[in-house]
Structure formats: C-alpha cells, structure tokens
Amino acid sequence: MDDQSKNLILATALSFVVILVWFFLFPPPTPPEPTGDAVTTEQAESGAPGTPASPGSGTAPELSASPAVSRAEALGETQRIEIRTPRLGGSLSLRGGRIDDLDLLDYRETIAKDSPDVTLLTPAGVPNSYYAVYGWSPAGGLPASAVPGPGTDWSVEGNDVLTETTPVTLVWDNGQGLVFRREIAIDQNYMFSITQTVQNNTGAEVRLAPYGIIARHGTPPDLMNFYILHEGVIGAHDGELTELDYDNVMEMPTDAAEGGAALQKVDVQNNGWIGFTDHYWMATLIPPPGQPFTAVAKYTAATDTFQTDVRLPAVAVAPGQTASTTTSLFAGAKEWAAIRDYQREMNIDRFVDSIDWGWFFFLTKPIFWLLHQLNVLIGNMGLAIIGLTFFIKALLFPLAYKSYVSMSKMKALQPEMEKLKERVGDDRAKMQQEMMALYKREKVNPAAGCLPILLQIPIFFSLYKVIFVTLELRHAPFFGWIQDLSAPDPSSVLNLFGLLPWAAPDPTSVLAILSIGIWPILLGISMWLQQKLNPAPTDKTQAMIFNWMPWVFMFMLGTFASGLVIYWVANNTITFVQQYLIMRSQGIKPDIFGNMFGFLKKKPKKAG
Structure with a gap:
C-alpha cells in the first residue's frame, strides 16, 4: 500500500471519528414524548378541602398525591x-x-x-x-x-x-x-x-x-x-x-x-x-x-x-x-x-x-438584539440572519483584509515552497527552517490568516446559542421548504430531496448524519470553494485532511438548525468573494477549478 493510500484511509477514519464525536456533543433535539391520556403517572395533587398548611410562620402547605385522571x-x-x-x-x-x-x-x-x-x-x-x-x-x-x-x-x-x-x-x-x-x-x-x-x-x-x-x-x-x-x-x-x-x-x-x-x-x-x-x-x-x-x-x-x-x-x-x-x-x-x-x-x-444567554452572554445578547431589529425591519428571520452575516463581516473586514493579503502572499510563494520541498526532501526540521527563512525574507506572517477564523469561533457558538434557545427562531419560516429555522433542513439526499417515495431517517438516529439536506450541501460546497483560495499545506497528510474538512463539516452541521447553516453558507460566500477580490488586487489569479479533477491525472512513472 503506497503512502497516498494510507493517508486517504487515515483521513477517512479521522473524519468519521470527528463526525461521531460532534454528533455526541451536539445531538439533534429529541422530539417531545406524547402527553395526555396515553401517559400514566401516580403523582398528582389531591386538593381535598381543609388541606392543612405546614406549621410555623412563613411556610407553605405540602401538596399531596392522588390517582391520575384525564x-x-x-x-x-x-x-x-x-x-x-x-x-x-x-x-x-x-x-x-x-x-x-x-x-x-x-x-x-x-x-x-x-x-x-x-x-x-x-x-x-x-x-x-x-x-x-x-x-x-x-x-x-x-x-x-x-x-x-x-x-x-x-x-x-x-x-x-x-x-x-x-x-x-x-x-x-x-x-x-x-x-x-x-x-x-x-x-x-x-x-x-x-x-x-x-x-x-x-x-x-x-x-x-x-x-x-x-x-x-x-x-x-x-x-x-x-x-x-x-x-x-x-x-x-x-x-x-x-x-x-x-x-x-x-x-x-x-x-x-x-x-x-x-x-x-x-x-x-x-x-x-x-x-x-x-x-x-x-x-x-x-x-x-x-x-x-x-x-x-x-x-x-x-x-x-x-x-x-x-x-x-x-x-x-x-x-x-x-x-x-x-x-x-x-x-x-x-x-x-x-x-x-x-x-x-x-x-x-x-x-x-x-x-x-450562556457564557458568551456579552456576544449572544448583542447578536440577538441586532437579529431581532433586522427581523422587525425585514420581516423574515432567514433574511435577518443573512443581514446579520453582512454586518459581522463588515465589522471584521479590517482584520480580514490584512489576513487575506497575507494569504495572497503565501499563495504566491507556493512555487517556492514546492522547490524547497524538492530540495530538502523528507528532512522536516530543515524544511521548517527554510520556510521560516522564506517567510521572513518575503515579510509574510503565516499566522495572520488565523485571526479572522479565531474571531469567528465565539461568534459561531454565540449564534448557535441564540438560534437554539431564543423563542423568536422557533417555527420562524424562511423560503420554500425551510419553514422552521430552529430545526434542521428537512430535505434529504437519501430520498433525493423528496423525489423518491420514502421518508428521510428519523432525526434522532445516527443514520441522520448521512441524511443531509440542500443547505448543508451548499455549506460543504461553499467551504470547499473558500478553501481553494488558501495556501495548501506542504505536508501530504495535512493537505488531504484539509481537503476532507469541508465535507466533514457538511455532515457535522447537517443536523444543526437550518438558521445556523444558512448563516454559515452566507458567511462562506461573503468570505470567498472578499478573499477572491483581494487576491486579484494583489496580483494573484486563483485557479479555483483547475485542480478539481487532479486526482484523475496519471502520475508519471518513476525512472527504473
């Protein structure tokens, strides 16, 4: 088995583990159990006249039990x-x-x-x-x-x-x-x-x-x-x-x-x-x-x-x-x-x-306030979420601009990186040393691209909290098949989005991970497009795992509230447009689709 096959198996296994762990940490909401006459219990308050109060000053009566009725x-x-x-x-x-x-x-x-x-x-x-x-x-x-x-x-x-x-x-x-x-x-x-x-x-x-x-x-x-x-x-x-x-x-x-x-x-x-x-x-x-x-x-x-x-x-x-x-x-x-x-x-x-509001109340409260105001103004909570995305992206744009400029410079250095890799071979210490020297010489900060991502993480979790806990998202419609932004996308690839005559899997089953809808698929595509603008890791295993991540997240977020997925799709789309235009302004012409089918190309045979 060659190294590439081993890396592929490793990346697949890691992706599956990540999906299972995420599904365990963020399970889909459990549907309510039936209530009413079908449910039985032995506990209820009797309320017989003359029920005594508990003795003493400032106490309250004890509530007793009786057989349940409808x-x-x-x-x-x-x-x-x-x-x-x-x-x-x-x-x-x-x-x-x-x-x-x-x-x-x-x-x-x-x-x-x-x-x-x-x-x-x-x-x-x-x-x-x-x-x-x-x-x-x-x-x-x-x-x-x-x-x-x-x-x-x-x-x-x-x-x-x-x-x-x-x-x-x-x-x-x-x-x-x-x-x-x-x-x-x-x-x-x-x-x-x-x-x-x-x-x-x-x-x-x-x-x-x-x-x-x-x-x-x-x-x-x-x-x-x-x-x-x-x-x-x-x-x-x-x-x-x-x-x-x-x-x-x-x-x-x-x-x-x-x-x-x-x-x-x-x-x-x-x-x-x-x-x-x-x-x-x-x-x-x-x-x-x-x-x-x-x-x-x-x-x-x-x-x-x-x-x-x-x-x-x-x-x-x-x-x-x-x-x-x-x-x-x-x-x-x-x-x-x-x-x-x-x-x-x-x-x-x-x-x-x-x-x-949770631990990030200093973010969840203002995020909800802005979302509420946008919904009052627009009249559609889904459009309000997209409007909120534009606002957040505009707020973070100064940092994003510096990050995308740095990424553009790193993208321009990709040919030099490939030459370095050919020259030093498998000597990782030497490769790391030469890379740092190259970054210093070209005045490139490889960590600059991480800052917008780090800032997005608390914003993402705060918005997740807002969408999950606030009543205003419950049963709030968007357009088409999305009639409840607090629930997952009800469409499913397993029945071709309703074209096949069977229902999607139960949302609480593990199989629901594979039953992704249209918006989660758009999420995966938007993440993949955004990733193609970023410099590829020099390590093959890292590069392969990074290539898998958009599709891993597509499944991980497929069972999340559709309002959150819509936010992430809008965020990725705006980020892609911003980064693409900034890279073009820096003289970089990204070839988004040039290597889409690169894995089909035949590898040159080794001499001897």
Missing part, C-alpha cells in the same frame, strides 16, 4: 372561571383558587396547520400537572382550619370571566370571623397580578403569612437534558441569578421540618423572583421590588413533586382591620421584548436573564 376529567371536576385574552386561553379553578389551565394562543406544538396550541399549565390530578397555588399560612397559634388551603372551595364575587380589562375576585369566609379575598388580574401579555386580602372580624389580633407556589409533578415530558440549555428552577436573588436543574433540586439536603423534602431556602432582602423555565416557556413568582421574602426550591420524593415557593413574612392583623399583599405571576412564552419590558417597567431584577 385532563378533560380534571377540568370537569371543579367549578371554573374562564380566562379569555387575545394571547391566553384557559380557566381558573375555584377549588383552591388555582391558576392551573393555560394555553398560549400564539404558539402551536408543531408547524402543522391543525396543530393544537401550546399548553403551559395543567390541573392537579393530570399526568405532569403544573399549576400555581396561593394562600395564607397560620402563625401565632392560629389553627390551620382558619386559613384557606389548596383544597378550599372559593366563591366568585363580581365578574365571572378573567380578561385583560376585567379582573376577577374570589372570596372565602372561614365562618370564624376571617374573610379572605383574592383578586386576580391579567395584562395584555403573560403577567398575572394576585392580590390577597384578609379581613379580621374576630375581635382579636391574628397572625398569618401569605405565600405563592408553583408546583410541577414529575419532570417535564419534553425535557431535553442538553447541556447548552438550562431547564428547571430559575430565579434571581438580590442581583444573583440561580439556575438549578431538576437533578440538582432532587439532590439538595433534606429538611425534617418540611417533611423530609429536599430543600433550598434563600432569604431575599430587596428584589427577586423564582419559578420554572422550559426551553421556550416559563412560570415565575414575582414579589414587588423592596419586599423581603424567602425563595424556596423544593422536591418531595413521595409525590415526585417539584415546587418553588415565595414565602412572605407573617403579618399581624388587628381586630376590624384588613391586610393585603400583591405579587405577580409570569406564565407564558419567553419573548425577549415582553420580558425586557417587564424588567424595565416593573423593576424585575435580571428578568431578561431568564433566557439562557
């Missing part, structure tokens, strides 16, 4: 108040006054026209139930039966439909001189306002503490478990952002006073919030700025319940007096503009950071 059955078990806004649909349960049925009317599960709306909150008793509960904890010797709990049946006072202009008020009289009211309001987006009031007609002072709970039974069925994305508990506590994966919550120290639940408490003095975040959706409890409270993340293994609490200090209510407290609940889509406005207008500390 969603329709759970909704029919309790009296309800309809939620009706342009962006939200659903209902409130009068059992416990829970916010437990919420649909996001602007978002669908898939891009199919008949796809159902995204459901965010689900009532207790249903598999993977997810809901918000409010109430009062007894303090100062007040019996648990004197306060409303998760199972209390409330009455409606006034409006019986919750809209953005008509709040609803729930009322409950404990029959012992305490009257509780709960006013629930909603704005035009996703922010609920909950005002809890207690009127003391007992003739004696009472002490009690308001709380809010978001409960989640079991981990979400569509949990991605992808290290680049945080899903789980999220909160901000006096300027510090806290992120806890579900595994982290389960592994927290247990607290005997809380029934042996895994628990983390943080005393917040001035500004904070806590809740659960998913890939694109979020539910968080938000006390007003300046209100001290205790933020709690909790897991109860017996009921497989994750819980976040906001526990406010106990208040003393004198006879004949009324006490009230107002907190907010965000339950909706993580839209950057809406969350930013809430942060500004309501002074919610670090609320924008509920979007997972």
Whole structure:
C-alpha cells in the first residue's frame, strides 16, 4: 500500500471519528414524548378541602398525591372561571383558587396547520400537572382550619370571566370571623397580578403569612437534558441569578421540618423572583421590588413533586382591620421584548436573564438584539440572519483584509515552497527552517490568516446559542421548504430531496448524519470553494485532511438548525468573494477549478 493510500484511509477514519464525536456533543433535539391520556403517572395533587398548611410562620402547605385522571376529567371536576385574552386561553379553578389551565394562543406544538396550541399549565390530578397555588399560612397559634388551603372551595364575587380589562375576585369566609379575598388580574401579555386580602372580624389580633407556589409533578415530558440549555428552577436573588436543574433540586439536603423534602431556602432582602423555565416557556413568582421574602426550591420524593415557593413574612392583623399583599405571576412564552419590558417597567431584577444567554452572554445578547431589529425591519428571520452575516463581516473586514493579503502572499510563494520541498526532501526540521527563512525574507506572517477564523469561533457558538434557545427562531419560516429555522433542513439526499417515495431517517438516529439536506450541501460546497483560495499545506497528510474538512463539516452541521447553516453558507460566500477580490488586487489569479479533477491525472512513472 503506497503512502497516498494510507493517508486517504487515515483521513477517512479521522473524519468519521470527528463526525461521531460532534454528533455526541451536539445531538439533534429529541422530539417531545406524547402527553395526555396515553401517559400514566401516580403523582398528582389531591386538593381535598381543609388541606392543612405546614406549621410555623412563613411556610407553605405540602401538596399531596392522588390517582391520575384525564385532563378533560380534571377540568370537569371543579367549578371554573374562564380566562379569555387575545394571547391566553384557559380557566381558573375555584377549588383552591388555582391558576392551573393555560394555553398560549400564539404558539402551536408543531408547524402543522391543525396543530393544537401550546399548553403551559395543567390541573392537579393530570399526568405532569403544573399549576400555581396561593394562600395564607397560620402563625401565632392560629389553627390551620382558619386559613384557606389548596383544597378550599372559593366563591366568585363580581365578574365571572378573567380578561385583560376585567379582573376577577374570589372570596372565602372561614365562618370564624376571617374573610379572605383574592383578586386576580391579567395584562395584555403573560403577567398575572394576585392580590390577597384578609379581613379580621374576630375581635382579636391574628397572625398569618401569605405565600405563592408553583408546583410541577414529575419532570417535564419534553425535557431535553442538553447541556447548552438550562431547564428547571430559575430565579434571581438580590442581583444573583440561580439556575438549578431538576437533578440538582432532587439532590439538595433534606429538611425534617418540611417533611423530609429536599430543600433550598434563600432569604431575599430587596428584589427577586423564582419559578420554572422550559426551553421556550416559563412560570415565575414575582414579589414587588423592596419586599423581603424567602425563595424556596423544593422536591418531595413521595409525590415526585417539584415546587418553588415565595414565602412572605407573617403579618399581624388587628381586630376590624384588613391586610393585603400583591405579587405577580409570569406564565407564558419567553419573548425577549415582553420580558425586557417587564424588567424595565416593573423593576424585575435580571428578568431578561431568564433566557439562557450562556457564557458568551456579552456576544449572544448583542447578536440577538441586532437579529431581532433586522427581523422587525425585514420581516423574515432567514433574511435577518443573512443581514446579520453582512454586518459581522463588515465589522471584521479590517482584520480580514490584512489576513487575506497575507494569504495572497503565501499563495504566491507556493512555487517556492514546492522547490524547497524538492530540495530538502523528507528532512522536516530543515524544511521548517527554510520556510521560516522564506517567510521572513518575503515579510509574510503565516499566522495572520488565523485571526479572522479565531474571531469567528465565539461568534459561531454565540449564534448557535441564540438560534437554539431564543423563542423568536422557533417555527420562524424562511423560503420554500425551510419553514422552521430552529430545526434542521428537512430535505434529504437519501430520498433525493423528496423525489423518491420514502421518508428521510428519523432525526434522532445516527443514520441522520448521512441524511443531509440542500443547505448543508451548499455549506460543504461553499467551504470547499473558500478553501481553494488558501495556501495548501506542504505536508501530504495535512493537505488531504484539509481537503476532507469541508465535507466533514457538511455532515457535522447537517443536523444543526437550518438558521445556523444558512448563516454559515452566507458567511462562506461573503468570505470567498472578499478573499477572491483581494487576491486579484494583489496580483494573484486563483485557479479555483483547475485542480478539481487532479486526482484523475496519471502520475508519471518513476525512472527504473
């Protein structure tokens, strides 16, 4: 076997290893598991009337379990108040006054026209139930039966439909001189306002503490478990952002006073919030700025319940007096503009950071901001990505110009390099020494071409992060067959891009690596064209590996979001044009296609 054949086998093996490693590090998103009646679970909250609160001041009740039922059955078990806004649909349960049925009317599960709306909150008793509960904890010797709990049946006072202009008020009289009211309001987006009031007609002072709970039974069925994305508990506590994966919550120290639940408490003095975040959706409890409270993340293994609490200090209510407290609940889509406005207008500390910007936040935030502005201006997120590419290339052009000039000089030195190689033979040390002398004599810096590439790496990963985590890319169409820029190119070379009568492989299978679409193929071609402008390595093995790299990356990026592939194709195309024109201005005439079929040429026979 000759050296060239060995090098070819080595390059092929290395390329295959790189593809497998990349597929392991950046697997395609796992499709959501089916939810609803077909899924069974043993965990759900019972909500029986008179559920006792945990003892002590400033605590919250323990949520219990009951057999699971279907969603329709759970909704029919309790009296309800309809939620009706342009962006939200659903209902409130009068059992416990829970916010437990919420649909996001602007978002669908898939891009199919008949796809159902995204459901965010689900009532207790249903598999993977997810809901918000409010109430009062007894303090100062007040019996648990004197306060409303998760199972209390409330009455409606006034409006019986919750809209953005008509709040609803729930009322409950404990029959012992305490009257509780709960006013629930909603704005035009996703922010609920909950005002809890207690009127003391007992003739004696009472002490009690308001709380809010978001409960989640079991981990979400569509949990991605992808290290680049945080899903789980999220909160901000006096300027510090806290992120806890579900595994982290389960592994927290247990607290005997809380029934042996895994628990983390943080005393917040001035500004904070806590809740659960998913890939694109979020539910968080938000006390007003300046209100001290205790933020709690909790897991109860017996009921497989994750819980976040906001526990406010106990208040003393004198006879004949009324006490009230107002907190907010965000339950909706993580839209950057809406969350930013809430942060500004309501002074919610670090609320924008509920979007997972990652380690390169100093790049991801401005990149997303510019992408958002371009999308508003153009009206097409795919074109906005291409516009962003032009902006980045223009920003880096001064460095790129110096790099391309240096590459042009190195390209011009290729004949000299070949002569050097013939003269020194296989003496690599001598070859390296002669090359350095040649670069110094011709004033060429071989490292100058690396700088734009090094700068592109954090930009590339930041854009990958933006496209992967931000809601604005979800289901965003481009043109033709690209109807979701956050998903891989759905076309496949394995069925000739839809011409053959079989479907492409499942995107989660290893075979999906080979099932590349049109845009990944364009990526490979654009990388190959760009590479032909660069000086070839003198080492045969290095040169062969470099020749393989465009096609390796074509497969590696084939399963990535199509928005990212479109950016890379645009970036390569602009880079090729820039470099080609600069090389021409330096007197170099690149022969792009001259050696395309060089491997077919017959080699001259060796003498003898």
